[in-house]
Amino acid sequence: MAEQAEIVRDVVVVGGGAAGLSAxxxxxxARRSVTVVDAGAPRNAPAAGVHGLLALDGVDPAELLARGRAEVVGYGGEIIEGEVSDASGTAPDFVVTRRGGGRLRARRLLIATGLVDELPAVPGVREQWGRDVLHCPYCHGWEVRDHRVGVLATGPLSVHQALLFRQWTDDVRFFAHGGGVAPEDRAKFDALGIAVITGEVVELAVEGDRLRGVRLDDDRVVAVDAVVVAPRMVARVEVFAGIGIQPTEHPMGSYIAADPTGFTGVPGVWVAGNAADLSAQVSAAAADGARAGAHINADLVTEDTDRAVADRLSTEHRVEPAITGHIP
Ligand SMILES: Cc1cc2nc3c(=O)[nH]c(=O)nc-3n(C[C@H](O)[C@H](O)[C@H](O)COP(=O)(O)OP(=O)(O)OC[C@H]3O[C@@H](n4cnc5c(N)ncnc54)[C@H](O)[C@@H]3O)c2cc1C
Incomplete structure (x- = not known):
């Protein structure tokens, strides 16, 4: 399918991760004309495998998406590599603009742009992110079972993370990072044998691209095999401001609010995956996408049916005078 402004697709999907490709x-x-525009930076790109995905546990993240793309193309879908910079218009005529030029028109839009993990500004965290620096026990807990896990206190979620990771290992070290630990949390840590390490963390100690420990402001290095952080998770929403989509604040970041089908409340616009649900893993993001896709199709069926009924009525009205003219 050529990229031409005058072609009006049924749906443009912005973002080709698990959510967008599943939709x-x-x-x-469902025999809809669909174009997926994808900037090619899925959230889990640094990870070696996708864990907890039924029947595909451990699959390489890039391979999963390559398979998904091939399936979409196999049913006649189009994938465009690139970044959407703006969206405008209203249903059934949205215009999506790509950075660097190129416009696409669509009757419906699905936002599947995921989120940005805003990482704590500790040297080494970004470099090791997704490998030795983790956030989600269901994604990586098994891989660090019985290892020395350090939890870097960066917000209210950090205590919860320490308690969760304790399920996978009895060696959890909580780095208070200059902050305190509330007495009730301290009691839980003491009961579970979670060590509290005071002092400010100045960097992760890395040798040969592997994490060796956490360096404190008194130059001590506490040995750990993995560090857990709680990023602020911010939905990628800004390019949709022109169609009335705004972020909703959340204690852990921001997301795009929607009903359980993914409908945003803006006619013709749905959202799926991490952009709507900060906690969605790959399976949940894919399920969200499939559900939103089905609801978008149903919405298009309604529009097509209404148009068919209107066309038929207008045809009957045009014909009727001629017929009645012959009735004696
Ligand atoms: C380090 C790490 C490891 C993880 N490991 C696991 C795991 O083991 N198992 C698991 O189930 N989950 C894991 N997750 C969670 C998983 O990454 C998410 O559940 C999943 O990526 C959500 O899918 P999505 O389609 O919503 O978003 P994404 O996968 O992030 O896809 C969004 C896509 O949209 C594109 N995009 C964004 N903006 C635009 C734009 N303006 N124009 C065009 N394209 C755009 C992006 O480039 C990206 O390709 C992990 C997350 C992280 C951070």
Whole structure:
């Protein structure tokens, strides 16, 4: 399918991760014309494998998406590599603009742009992110079972993370990072044998690209095999301001509010995956996408049916005078 402004697709999907591709699969199998525009930076790109995904546990993240793309293309969908910089218009005529030029028109839009993990500004965290620096026990807990896990206190979620990771290992070290630990949390840590390490963390100690420990402001290095952080998770929403989509604040970041089908409240616009649900893992993001795809198709069926009924009525009205003219 050529990229031409005058072609009006049924759906443009912005973002080709698990959510966007799953929606596109549902929609192409429903014989809808679908274009996915994807900037190619899925959230879990630094990770070695996708864990907890039924029947595909441990699959390489890039391979999963390559397979998904091939399935979408196999049903006639189109994938465009690039970044959407703006969206405008209203249903059934949205215009999506790509950075560097190129416009696409669509009757419906699905936002599947994921989120940005804003990491704590501790040297070494970004470099080791997704490998030795982790956030989600369901993604990586098994891989660090019985290892020395350090939890870097960066917000209210950090205590919860320490308690969770304790399920996978009895060697959890809580780095208070200059802050305190509330007495009730201290009691829980003491009961579970979670060590509290005071002092400010100045950097992660890394040798040969592997984490060796956490360096404190008194130059001590506390040995750990993995560090857990709680990033602020911010939905990628800004390019949709022109169609009335705004972020909703959340204690852990921000997201795009929607009903359980992914409908945003803006006619013709749905959202799926991490952009709507900060806690969605790959399976949940894919399920969200499939559900949103089905609801978008149903919405298009309604519009197509209404148009068919209107066309038929206008045809009957045009014909009727001629027929009645012959009735004696
Ligand atoms: C380090 C790490 C490890 C993880 N490990 C696991 C795991 O083991 N198991 C698991 O189930 N989950 C894991 N997750 C969670 C997983 O990454 C998410 O559940 C999943 O990526 C959400 O899918 P999504 O489609 O919503 O977003 P994403 O996968 O982030 O995809 C969004 C896509 O949209 C594109 N995009 C964004 N903005 C634009 C734009 N303006 N124009 C065009 N394209 C755009 C992005 O480039 C990206 O390709 C992990 C997360 C992290 C951070």
């Amino acid at each position: 596109a699969l549902t929609l192409t199998r």
